[in-house]
Amino acid sequence: MNLALLFAEDFVCAERAVLTGRRLTHLRSVLKVAEGDLVPVGLADGDIGTGRVLQFTDTEAVLQVELTDPPPAPLPLTLVLAMPRPKMFRRVLQTCATLGVKDIWLINSYKVEKSFWQTPWLSEENLRENLVLGLEQARDTIVPRIHIRKLFKPFVEDELPALLKNTRALVAHPGTSSTCPTHINGPATLCVGPEGGFIPYEVDKLVEAGCEAVHLGSRILRVETAVPVLVSRLFDAGA
Template identity: 75%
Template sequence: MNHALLFDEDFVAPNRAVLRGRRLKHIRSVLGASLGDQLPVGRVNGLMGSGEVIKLTDSEAELLVNLDQQPPSPLPLSLFLAMPRPKMFRRILQTSATLGIKDIWLINSYKVEKSFWQTPWLSDEHLQENLTLGLEQAKDTNMPKVHIRKLFKPFVEDELPSLLQGKVALVAHPGTATPCPTYLNKPAALCVGPEGGFTSYEVGKLEEAGCQGVHLGPRILRVETAVPVLVSRLFDACL
């Protein structure tokens, strides 16, 4: 936690916030904070700054907050991600938030098992929890939005084409002819398949919607590795 992310409900006054639970534990046991210490903080979808510890007990920490810094600029990227295995989903979500991705779409694919959609990590509470961890790692405040689409064909045919307008639209798929581009300076959309990749039919439908197939070379990467590698190639300035 490189800064504490503050939510509206944490504020007890315009410039005072109270932290409990995980953030309090971090402040006490990891940072070893004491009265008078200045801690980095940021308000969700707002400014960043510092918080002076004015009260510290076993149950809560009260901070006098001064917010005067802008958060990092978001990446101009929409990520369309075939629903990953639950055991890696949390890591991918946190990594995406850390990299500055603000527009995340979870979509279906033939190789996505139905059970993946039943994971409790898709609840609003757990989505916010993992996105928060990613933002705290990056010292960012702008909360990403996650959209869930469980039907591949209706989404790709009816919604995706309009979402790709004005963007460099790519689908990462091994075996395609074009290497993944680098140093983009314009809005982009990136489609990443499940373990094993999209099927040929799905790649075709994505290309019909406006995507170009690209590859990362002969090596086959896990999704949790492919996402940050692809993003770092497209937008090297994020790293």
């Protein structure tokens, strides 16, 4: 937690927030803050700044909040991701939030096991918690939007074309002939398959919808590695 993300409900008046639970524990155990200390804070979907610790008890921390700077720029990226295995999903979600991905579409694919959709990590509360953990890591405040689409074909035929409009549209697929571009630094849509990849029918449908199939070299990466590798290729850090 490189920043404590604050929500409207944390505020008891205009510039005063009260932290409990996970964030309180973190302030105490990891940051070891005391009354008078300044801690980095951010307002969800708002600016970042500092909180001066006014009171620090066993049950709450009261912060005098001053928000002074905008959060890091979001990536102009729409990520279309075949629903990952639950164990990996949580980490991928945090990683996406940390990297600045703001628009994530979780879709079905032939190699997505039905059970993946049953994971408790998909509950609204758990999605939010993991996104917040990822944002706090990056000192970001803009909460990504998650869209869940459990049917591949209707999504690709009816919704994807509109998402792709005016973006560089890519599907990452090992073994294709084009190498993934670098430094595009503009609006992009990136489709990433499940472990084992999209099946040829799915790649064809994504290409029909307007995506270009690209590879990352001969190494096949796990989804949790492919996402940061792709984002790092497409967007310059600090650009």
